[in-house]
Amino acid sequence: MDDLAGFLRTRRSRVDPAAVGIPTDSRRRVQGLRREEVAHLSGVSVDYYVRLEQGRARQPSEQVLDALAGVLGLDGTEREHLYRLARQRRRRAKAPGGRLRPELLRVLGLVADAPALIMDHRLDALAGNRLAGLLFGRPMPGLNVARHLFLEEAEHGLYADWDECTMDVVGHLRLAVGEFPDDPGLASLIGELAMGSERFRRLWARADVRARTHGRKAYRHPLVGLLELHQENFALPNESGRELVVLSAAPDSPSADALRLLAALGSDSAEDRSTARARAQG
Known part of the structure; x- marks a missing residue:
């Protein structure tokens, strides 16, 4: 229903390149940031970031998530959501059930x-x-x-x-x-x-x-x-x-x-x- 890859793609498309110091001109056809730009700004390899957006990368570290959250301009709620999505492969919460006390x-x-x-x-x-x-x-x-x-x-x-x-x-x-x-x-x-x-x-x-x-x-x-x-x-x-x-x-x-x-x-x-x-x- 939701995954880390999809969330990263939608957040990347909403970042204004000028806001992170990337010059733009009329020839730019990409909405938001390119994958390689996110990778460069967050200090990870382009290959690793591409694998994150394709759902093929292993569990990203807290340092990587912090860097991505900063580059993508995530607020507190979005940061928590990013970390929760990254943890899904290790621990998946069980939906609550049962009668009310x-x-x-x-x-x-x-x-x-x-x-x-x-x-x-x-x-x-x-x-x-x-x-x-x-x-x-x-x-x-x-x-x-x-x-x-x-x-x-x-x-x-x-x-x-x-x-x-x-x-x-x-x-x-x-x-x-x-x-x-x-x-x-x-x-x-x-x-x-x-x-x-x-x-x-x-x-x-x-x-x-x-x-x-x-x-x-x-x-x-x-x-x-x-x-x-x-x-x-x-x-x-x-x-x-x-x-x-x-x-x-x-x-x-x-x-x-x-x-x-x-x-x-x-x-x-x-x-x-x-x-x-x-x-x-x-």
Whole structure:
């Protein structure tokens, strides 16, 4: 699904030669750096670098990876991804599985005023509180955020920042395949997204990686309108690849009022369903 060779090729194509001191003219036909230029700047032989990009080289050393990361201008997230891809041949992480601990579900239930859910590396919602279900308009588990974003909400319905969200999700999935390259469920999801979404295919080909641990999330809810929320991702100890995600509104903000209204509307709907069932039974 992902490999060191492909990542090096995409990063090389994005480096501006002038930024690393290489003069260019109108006759240059290569986008980014040439292989031999990367090799020279990083202090490795051209033959060795070519073999790296062809997937034929042995485990590169930390010194080589550091040099390549510097030449290619990788940020912290991209550097970690590069090192993880280089280690795949030695140690391949096992995809997490199994049921959630009851204690985690109890903690999730304590979050009453903000949508909260537990997600895995595939962006499957393993559990969610009541407000999370009201926000996404569906029960959890059962929601996959990537599938929901690209295949079910592709007309920009719920997600106010749809374009940015798509880049975040693809960047996350790129990191996930670097960490769990042997996960068949993840491979199947990526294949489904690629078959169903041109936007996903274009972003996936760029091989960008993103680690989103906190930040703004905006939603256009059909019942309460715009919700401007802050997302915090909390990695769960001893639960590899799983996170507690909480979407909170600033105190005394319109979004806080909208969340309270959403909770109230959800209660009204639940009461209406209960009344309807009672009438049917009577």
